[in-house]
Amino acid sequence: MTDLAGPVGGHAKSSFINDPKVRSIGLQLIALIVVIFLGWSFTENARDNLAAQKIATGFGFLDNTAGFGINQTLIPYSETSTYGRAFVVGLLNTLLVAVVGILLATIIGFLVGIGRLSKNFVVRTLSTVYVEVLRNLPPLFQILFWYLAVLSAMPGPRNSISLFGEVFISNRGIIIPRPLFGDGAGIVVWAIGLAILMAILFRHWAASRQEETGRYLPVLWINLGLIIGLPLLALIATGFPISFEVPELKGFNFVGGVQVIPEFVALTVALATYTAAFIAENVRSGIQSVSHGQTEAAHSLGLRHAQTLRLVIIPQAMRVIIPPLTSQYLNLTKNSSLAVGIGYPDLVAVFAGTALNQSGQAIEIIAITMGVYLVLSIITATIMNVYNKRVALVER
Amino acid sequence: MSMTFDDGTFIRNEMAPALPPPTQRIGALAWMRENLFSGVLNTLLTVFGIFLVALIVPPFVRFMFIDAVWTGENREACLGPEVGACWPFIQAKFGQLIYGFYPISERWRVDIVFAAGVLLLVPLMVLSWPFKRINAFLFFVAYPVVAFVLLTGGNINASAFLLERFGLIRGLVGDAEIGGINLVFWVDYVLTALLVMAAIGGLIAALGGSGRSAARTTFWVFLAFGLLIFIWDVDVGLDYVETRQWGGLLVTLVIAVTGIVASLPLGILLALGRRSQMPVVRLLSVIFIEFWRGVPLITVLFFATYMLPLFLPQGTNPDALLRALVGVALFSAAYMAEVVRGGLQAIPKGQYEGAMAVGLTWSQMMRLIILPQALTLVIPGIVNSFISLFKDTTLVLIVSIFDFLGQLRASFTDPNWATPVTLYTGFAFAGVVYFLFCFGMSRYSLFVERRLNTSHRH
Structure with missing residues (x-):
């Protein structure tokens, strides 16, 4: 037998429909066709339905006036907002x-x-x-x-x-x-941010120092002091600009x-x-x-x-x-x-x-x-x- | 006494006196000392814990039992300065909480569905009982079909609907009914079945496959579908009860059971799809699963209520409960898929290779070798997702379907029972019911986990 062009090891009745590759491509094609058909029919139906009910489409409505109130708003909002x-x-x-x-x-x-x-x-x-x-x-x-x-x-x-x-x-x-922020309150906020940044940097530095020298620093306590102390200092320096109503x-x-x-x-x-x-x-x-x-x-x-x-x-x-x-x-x-x-x-x-x-x-x-x-x-x-x-x- | 020699050697020639017995090591006091008061912090915690218990338990017991009102006709019974739970309120509302507004004369149908569900579920859950296969078939396939007929009254006239939309020979013959059976439809159905069988068989045969087996598969599909239509079409003489009248625990259980019955096969398919070698199938499965898992169920229910009708052909206006069911089923299928995938991933590769080596086809390998092992592994996971599905059924009250919790909330507004304790009584009762269901299921999942673990303890 020299004819090796045919399916290697395949038996006589085998045909290309039993080839896993063909099957996999066929199955995927069917899956794709089903999904595309569903998507297409959904869009068609939606278009018909929307036209029949005279509902506008698109995102233009986001700019329209909402006209309803909301009982908890973190940003300014009124009934005339969009x-x-x-x-x-x-x-x-x-x-x-x-x-x-x-x-x-x-x-x-x-x-x-x-x-x-x-x-x-x-x-x-x-x-x-x-x-x-x-x-x-x-x-x-x-x-x-x-x-x-x-x-x-x-x-x-x-x-x-x-x-x-x-x-x-x-x-x-x-x-x-309600906290009331007076003059200089911004400095306190900056101090908090600075303290957190410094704490992170210090932690890194302490870790690498411990790697090198084996010496351990009480990072937690120092950082805690930093995060509480620095804003406190800022508060004292600016004369307690934050008060409570x-x-x-x-x-x-x-x-x-x-x-x-x-x-x-x-x-x-x-x-x-x-x-x-x-x-x-x-x-x-x-x-x-x-x-x-x-x-x-x-x-x-x-x-x-x-x-x-x-x-x-x-x-x-x-x-x-x-x-x-x-x-x-x-x-x-x-x-x-x-x-x-x-x-x-x-x-x-x-x-x-x-x-x-x-x-x-x-x-x-x-x-x-x-x-x-x-x-x-x-x-x-x-x-x-x-x-x-x-x-x-x-x-x- | 002891002896001391000149060189200072010391020899003891008598037993040392016995030490005093250690402070009590057993008994309640010792246990308390060791477990409850071993340190300052521990003692503080114990005192705080006992304080909490004293704060919660006695008032709770008093409310539920000692001060509770057990009999009464209306709110008068439960008005008073020191009144506990108003149980007559639950008695009066019991029917509503279980059946919703299901017609009282038809409630026996719901009872039968409940009883059949328990009868089929219990043998399925006892691991050692035989006939699991037929039992699972009855519960997952036959039970939903029969329950549907019993609950709605059947006779939904699907044949007329299908005939109108897809009928082949309607124009030729017109309508003819014999004994409540739509003859034209069935002639049409058989013709369609034969045609499709011939087409598929011919196509596969032409491509070189086994046309006969393809035709046979098609035949079974048509037979099963026909049987379903027949059962739902036959007028069994039950009154039609529309789903708007359903409510209470009935709706809760209908949603939960439909969710699990639909999500299990769908979830298995999705999990297989996600593990598939075929990129398109895998991608579609991943998108589907991750989409549903990424959004809250509420938005899914909103989607099913407001958006789904827009996607369907004009004129089809599916039932509100059905829409919610579709949403819940798709949602839980995605979670189920992930549970099943966990099981599939836990099966060693050797199992796949062994199955392929003995010449099984892919579907045989999955059906006979992989899935039985994978599903057994993840029974606890399946039960867990059923628990969360059961808890999630409460969400349908937001799209105006009155489940158990919705019905309870509605019953609070009844002026006949407006007392200061009504609210608490209702919450206590509902809490106990939900807890019993969920806790029972979680205990069961633990039990199964322990039972199935034995084989892995080498």
Whole structure:
């Protein structure tokens, strides 16, 4: 037999349809055709539907007057502002909940997670109960509970609960003193920034010095002193330009101060406590993932307990903790869209809710809203991938 | 006594007196000393913990049981200075919380669906019981079809709809019905099936493949689809109940079960697509998965409610619940895909190579070798994503579908039961229900994890 042009090793009945390459190309072509057809028919249908319902298309509506009020705005906004401005207000409100919620959730989560590993029976049991209860109740249920059952049940402004006579909790939310920035306040802000920058530089320098000479500096305490001391010095030098306007009860409501609306409190507290339960589990599994041999080795090298924790256990645990931690942060940010359930003006409630109902431009508005969350996810995922590459175990 | 020699050698010739026994090492007191009060910080924590327990538990127990009102006709029973939970309120609203506004005379249908679900699910969950394959088929395929007929009343007249849109011979014959069965449609359906079978079989045969097996596959697809249309078309004599009347736990469970039943196969397909060698398929799967995972479910529901109708042909106005179901199913499919992918990645390469070496085709390899192992590995993950799906069902209340939580919220506004404790009673009841469902599932997933782990403990 010299005819080697045919399929090598193929048997008589085999044909090109059984060739994996042909099949793969065929399948991919079919997949592409299906997707393109679906996309095409969706666009056609959408065009017909929009024409029939006389809905405008395009992003021109962003410049139109919104005409509705928003009860919490971080930037100046009024009913005469545009939809575009309403979008920014909603986005900022979402980010506010996300940032405050993430901070709170991290603190509670780490405390509870460490508590779950405590030798103390009471602490351990309480932490376990916390995690199991909060994790197994729907977040929307918890938000509604905080909003309807806890915050609405607070006393009215006249009988509000007062903390140190400066902060007032009532059924209209929490009222805190408003900082007033006088002349020279800018210097203090600069001092804070400078202190943080110096602290970072000092840490680097101390680390490299330790590499070279083996001598250790108490970086934490020096940096803490730097970050507190420098702004304090600036404050003294400029003669305390920052003062606080304490809220006062006048008539039936408070005057002055910053009012934190109850929707914000309910949403943030509910999301933070809910997410904290998941973070606690991540922290626990992260700490448990560091084998006990590491502790024993560190002790036998003569490290003290605190040093063992700080230099051996936590760095290794963090490698396990951080990836799920960021996805919990992302979850919290996405869950902040539940705001619409209690009327907190976040991105979804303001833009995909009110603005959509008014303008009717569902496609553009929902696309923008989804796009915002997608961008947030992609940014987080990218940072995560970079981090994962940096901390991944380098194996032989 | 001891002896001392001249050179200073010292020999002891008698037992040293016994040391006093160590301070108690066992018993409650010693345990407390070791565990609760071993240091200043620890003691402070213990005291704080006990303080928290004292702050929360007694009022909670008092509210739920001791001060609770157990009987009553209306709000009068629950008005009082020191009243706990108002359980008559839950009794009065119980039907609504479970069935929504489902007609009272038809509620037995829902009961049957619930009972059948439990009967099929329990044997599926007990790992050691036999007949898993047929059980899974019944739960994942037969049950949803039957439940659909029972809950809606069936008789959706899909045949007329299909005939109108895709009918081949409608113009020739016109409409003819015998015994509630649309004859023209079925003649048309069989003709279409034969034509398509012939076309596909012929095409594959012409290309050199096995035309017979292609035709056979087509036949089974048409048979299954025809059976589905037939079951949904037959007038079984049940009243039609539109989904707007559904509510309460019924809707919660319908969304959760549909979500899992739809997302599992879709998720497996997506996971296989993501692991595929074919770049286009892989890219499409990645885009699909990452898109749905990147956006919150609320926006998906908004998408399904406001945007989806715009994408469908004019005149089709799908049911609100159906739209939400589609959104939930796509959303959870993306998460399921990632869970399944985890399982696929955990299967050693040798399994793939072994399967290929014995000459299995790709689909045989997946069906018989890879997926059974991969899916068993990720049962805990699947249950976990089911838990989050169950919790996420509450979100439909935002697009005006009254699930359990939505129904509860609606019942707060009833003036007949307006008391200061109504709100707390409702939250307590709903909290217990949600907790029991989710906690039960998470315990089950832990149990499965432990059971399945044994084989890896070498």
